[in-house]
Structure formats: structure tokens, C-alpha cells
Amino acid sequence: MNQPELPGHVAVVGAGLAGVSACEQLRELGYDGRLTLFGAEPHLPYDRPPLSKDLLLGKQTTADVALRPADWYAARDIDLRLSTPVTAIRPDEGRIELTYGRTEPVDAVLLATGGRPRPLPVPGGDHRAVTVLRSLDDAVALRDRLGPGVRVGVIGAGLIGAEVAASATVLGCVATLIDPAPLPLERVVGTEIADLLHSQHRINGVRVLVGAVASVEDLGGPVRLHLAGSDEFVDCDVVVVGVGIVSDDSLAATAGLAVDRGVLVDAAQRTSHPRIFAAGDAARPTGPDGPLPNVEHWESALHEGKAAAAAIIGAPAPTRPVSRFWSDRYGWHLEVVGEFRGEVVLRGELGGESFAAFALVDGRCVGAVAVNRPVEMKAARRLIERGLPVHAGRLADESVDLRSLVIGRANTVDRTRAGGPR
Numbered sequence: 001m002n003q004p005e006l007p008g009h010v011a012v013v014g015a016g017l018a019g020v021s022a023c024e025q026l027r028e029l030g031y032d033g034r035l036t037l038f039g040a041e042p043h044l045p046y047d048r049p050p051l052s053k054d055l056l057l058g059k060q061t062t063a064d065v066a067l068r069p070a071d072w073y074a075a076r077d078i079d080l081r082l083s084t085p086v087t088a089i090r091p092d093e094g095r096i097e098l099t100y101g102r103t104e105p106v107d108a109v110l111l112a113t114g115g116r117p118r119p120l121p122v123p124g125g126d127h128r129a130v131t132v133l134r135s136l137d138d139a140v141a142l143r144d145r146l147g148p149g150v151r152v153g154v155i156g157a158g159l160i161g162a163e164v165a166a167s168a169t170v171l172g173c174v175a176t177l178i179d180p181a182p183l184p185l186e187r188v189v190g191t192e193i194a195d196l197l198h199s200q201h202r203i204n205g206v207r208v209l210v211g212a213v214a215s216v217e218d219l220g221g222p223v224r225l226h227l228a229g230s231d232e233f234v235d236c237d238v239v240v241v242g243v244g245i246v247s248d249d250s251l252a253a254t255a256g257l258a259v260d261r262g263v264l265v266d267a268a269q270r271t272s273h274p275r276i277f278a279a280g281d282a283a284r285p286t287g288p289d290g291p292l293p294n295v296e297h298w299e300s301a302l303h304e305g306k307a308a309a310a311a312i313i314g315a316p317a318p319t320r321p322v323s324r325f326w327s328d329r330y331g332w333h334l335e336v337v338g339e340f341r342g343e344v345v346l347r348g349e350l351g352g353e354s355f356a357a358f359a360l361v362d363g364r365c366v367g368a369v370a371v372n373r374p375v376e377m378k379a380a381r382r383l384i385e386r387g388l389p390v391h392a393g394r395l396a397d398e399s400v401d402l403r404s405l406v407i408g409r410a411n412t413v414d415r416t417r418a419g420g421p422r
């Protein structure tokens, strides 16, 4: 490829959050070259979090979940090509391939191809009653199958599985949630909070089973899920599999770029080829010791799209925000920021309508988990970003406005009256 100072044509492959975020940032940074956003799906780029929540519940329509209105793209001179999958990239020739052998010249490519749901690798796992939830089409099809009395088996009690079980229950379905892990999310939020979250399923009428599904038996429409190593079975009209995703690194792999369960990228979203970048669920970060765990959350895709845009045109990299994700179930808005390790300080009553738990290491907040406490979570994020010392007692004290800790006032009081932060 030519190495112009600014690429003349940037192709963004994948019209999801990371791709749209990159296009927006390229224009905001003043890039005025040709910009094409290729989307394999026929829909306007849309947001995925509502698919397992408000869209499934019928509170949002397909139009509501669009990331941007249709005229937003034209207004920014972004050539949005829907139903146009990129079938190959040829980085050294400066071309991408589309269907029917068509090719287009490009100077830089951002791979924002997301991920594909892992299939259920058991006999009968491809039965028509068994579905996944990744795309808008998946969500609409699932919504049409849910209703009072419908028996829904949810395999995998991670974030999406938990949300599907909760939404199905609200819709009057008879839900069974199956996972080999007794406490999903334990590694991320600790035992106590994981237990509390998981117990909400039972409290709300979901049957919770610990185990692995070994096979899916056809009952002539409905299916019977058999659990490994037990006589237990579950009869279902619909089965939703939520056992994680596989990052879509196929274009990069075929082009000979470095991949390892995701397109390997550095901190600036650069791949092993100087004109190819990757962001979002498709990308896997690397550190000094090799590949790091994949991050498959909304805020990460948003940030990585922006970071890739900056890298493509040689602009300074934006600061990486503290990691954050959220999940909604049974009226609980769960938020997790940073890393939950070290000393745990509770604010509010665990299991009450709302609470927050902060993780402190050496007197500084490194992570937090909260249910229905957005103000606290914003403050926790600032505390982590700024590395400010905090006093555990102040964090726990409901009468202390946490925003004051962020600007240091209450901590100053701590230092003089309570001996200062640990």
C-alpha cells in the first residue's frame, strides 16, 4: 500500500459500535478523506445491549436501537454500505474484496467485525429450537417466540444468559437457567455479590440448575435438554445458548496477520500490518508478555473505535478509560468498574434495593461493583482514574457525598480528623 501521510480512503469493516465510533471520531478529528463503512447486515448500525433487555421486553422497537439516524452518515460524508460484507483484505495490494469478486482500493482498514456466538457443541445443539442472541434478527425472532407459559431453557448464566432469563420471566415464560458454574461472575465481582446476583434468579421464579448440557433431544418441536452425569432433564419450547463469543478474526487470519482468538493489537489498536487496525470484540489486546484477555463490553468497543481512528491518522491516542460494564436483570442495574480485588468496603445494605462495594488496594480504589448506584459508580471511576487516596470509612458513610472525595475535600477532612487514608 502507499504510505500517504493521511490515508486517502479508510475502509471500516463492520458497522457495529466500534466501527461507528471510529467513523465519528475520524470526522471529529478532522479527517476529510474518503470514508466507507461496510456492514454485513441489512440494518442501520444498531446497539446490542437492548437486544437482551428492552427490545426483548417489547419496550423498544427495532428503530429505537439504531446507533445513529440514517441521515447522520450522509451528513458526515460516511459512505454506509449495508448488506455488503467484505470477503477478504489484501493489505499489500491496497485492496479489499467484496462479493462477486469485486475489489476496492483502500489505504487503511479498520477491522471491527465483532464476534460470533459460540455454538452449543453437543448432539442436537443445532436443533431449530436452539437459538443464540447476538444480532437484531436473533432478538426479533426470539421475542416472537417468548410469551406466557413458554418453556425457555437458557444455557449459560453469564451476562447475556442472565438477562435473557430475567426478560423471559418478566414475559411470563417458565425459565430454566443452566450453567456448570455454581456462581457465575464470581471471578469478576467476588463470591458474596456473585451469590446475591445469582440468587435473584431463584427469587424471581427461575429454575436454576448447576451442570452442563450433554445433548438436545428432539421431542417433535420442543426439545429435552439432558444434563451430563445426571438423570436431570429439562423440556423446553425454546433454548437460548449464551456461552460466550468467538472474536471474528477471519479476515485478518486469511490475510496472514497475527491472530490468537482475536486480531492481535497493541495499545493503539494497530495490528501486525501497518495499514490495518482492529477494534471492539474482534480485537484482542497484547501486553509485554503476550495476548491479554479479550474484552467484550460496550464501553471498550466505543473507546477502541476512537483509539483506532486516532491511530489511523496519526493523532494522539485518547486515554483509555477505566474498564466498565453493566447488566440489567429484575430491576437491578449492575455496574462493574475496574478490578474487584483487595479490601472490600460496602456502602448501603448488600442485597438491599441499592448498594455499592468498593475494592481498595493500599488505600486507593481499584474497582467497584454497584446495584442501582450510578452516582457512586461515577465517583468510583474518577477515584480509580486519579489514583486518589480514600478513607474506607468515608466510602462506607452514606452521609458523605462521594463526589466530594473525588475533589479531595472529604479526604482532607479524613487526613486531619481520622488520621488520613491508610
Ligand SMILES: Cc1cc2nc3c(=O)[nH]c(=O)nc-3n(C[C@H](O)[C@H](O)[C@H](O)COP(=O)(O)OP(=O)(O)OC[C@H]3O[C@@H](n4cnc5c(N)ncnc54)[C@H](O)[C@@H]3O)c2cc1C
Residues within 6 Å of the ligand: 013, 014, 015, 016, 017, 018, 019, 038, 039, 040, 041, 047, 048, 049, 050, 051, 052, 084, 085, 086, 087, 112, 113, 114, 115, 133, 134, 135, 160, 248, 251, 279, 280, 281, 282, 296, 297, 298, 299, 301, 324, 325, 326, 327, 328
Ligand atoms: C445481546 C447483547 C447484550 C449486551 N449487553 C451489554 C451490556 O449490557 N453491557 C455491556 O457493556 N456490553 C453488552 N454487550 C456487549 C456489547 O454490545 C459488545 O461488546 C459491542 O456491541 C461490540 O461492538 P463491536 O462493534 O466490536 O461488534 P459488533 O457489535 O458485533 O459489530 C460488528 C459488526 O460487524 C459486522 N461484520 C462482521 N464481519 C463483517 C464483514 N466481513 N464485512 C462487513 N461487516 C461485517 C457484523 O455483522 C456486525 O454487525 C451486549 C452484547 C449483546 C450481543
